[in-house]
Amino acid sequence: MSRKTNIPEDELVTLLMSRDKDAFRILYDNYSSTLYGIVLKIVGSAEVAEDVLQESFVKIWKNISSYDKTKGRLFTWLLNITRNTAIDKLRAKHEKYQIQSIDDSVYQVDKQSSATMKVDHIGVKQSVQQLKPEHRIIIDMAYYGGYTQEEISEELKIPLGTVKTRMRNAIIELRKIF
């Protein structure tokens, strides 16, 4: 069921830079489900999420030469393009990305996708549940929602200092889990 191909990131990037379409297929098969999961969380609708994913991968194909591996991992770059495309889509539709709906949508998507969920992800999924909700919401808002620390502080009505501390503790907690 999983089409994921094991290939060193450096090698994949080199092939992508030469506009190798087979490499791009590998890229899609390796990363599309993770990115789609994130897009679903942001836009909340499968229909919109499909469009966003398509748009994002076309952008990735067009701009692959601007990826600079000295500045960070490939996934971080892919995520940035996808996240920005999703957020732009929301803005174009004049829909404010609501934090209340993040948490709801997280569980909604989880339920919806449970049928197609990969076996190797079940263990990981359970471990994510170990993350404290107050940590999880901050990671989701920042990482998926593109919120700044100030915006998180405003939305959640907690002091900026607390946002910073929680953000750091959330990552520490996350590293213990994985």
Place this chain on the structure above:
Amino acid sequence: MDTKEYISSGILESYILGTASEQERREVECISSIYPEIRKELDALSVSLEQYAQASAVEPPARVRDKIFAQIDSLEKSETKREAKVFTMERTQAPNRQFNYWLAAASVTLLIVSSVLFYQLSDKNSQLISTNQQVEQLQKEKSQSEAALEVMNRQMAMLNNPDNKKVMMKGTEAHPGMLASVLWNTQNHEVYLSVSNLPQPPADKQYQLWAIVDGKPVDMGVFDISADSSLYKKMGATQTAQAFAVTLEKKGGSPVPTLTAMYVMGQI
């Protein structure tokens, strides 16, 4: 730089989560490219967030994959089409005779106009060249004056130095009217010579300066007569001296002075 402190500052988490400001982002990118341990930490943070993201991965419908590759294929095709576009040259109708006449007339006019313009241009060009030459000449003169002024300033400084003792050397009986002088520094013992009036010697001879120390002549070096002989120039050095004198010797100098060929001398 304390990398541990930087790592624990929270800026890397902020960067990875995308909440860092533009300035912070550039800073992290720069610093992580310099310090491998910071880059390692950054990658480790990215990996744990990647795993977190994978935990909520959802397989997109197969049609999305098909649509993406169809779009990329059509993008590529339109790119190659643009590259392969060939422009064909079309034969134009032969122009009529009258048009040729006007074309010839226009060419002649153009030739005349361009000749005039060319003449004017070359005239301006030669003016420009001569102006440039004048500027160059003036610049050369200016740097020469500056150099001369610099030399005079150094001479003045030497004359005003209280450690320098000035000894006038006047013409001997055989050579009245001749004149030269010595500046003798009593601290570093250096001797400087200035010639006011000495005849140009024959080609096989040179003047030689002597210091008379406890009755014995000590060689202070040979010298030629030139346009700037009146400027004080460094000769030899002596700790003590009672007098200075100049004799005319064979070229290269002599171990002992020819007293009959003494031109000037002065006592301290």
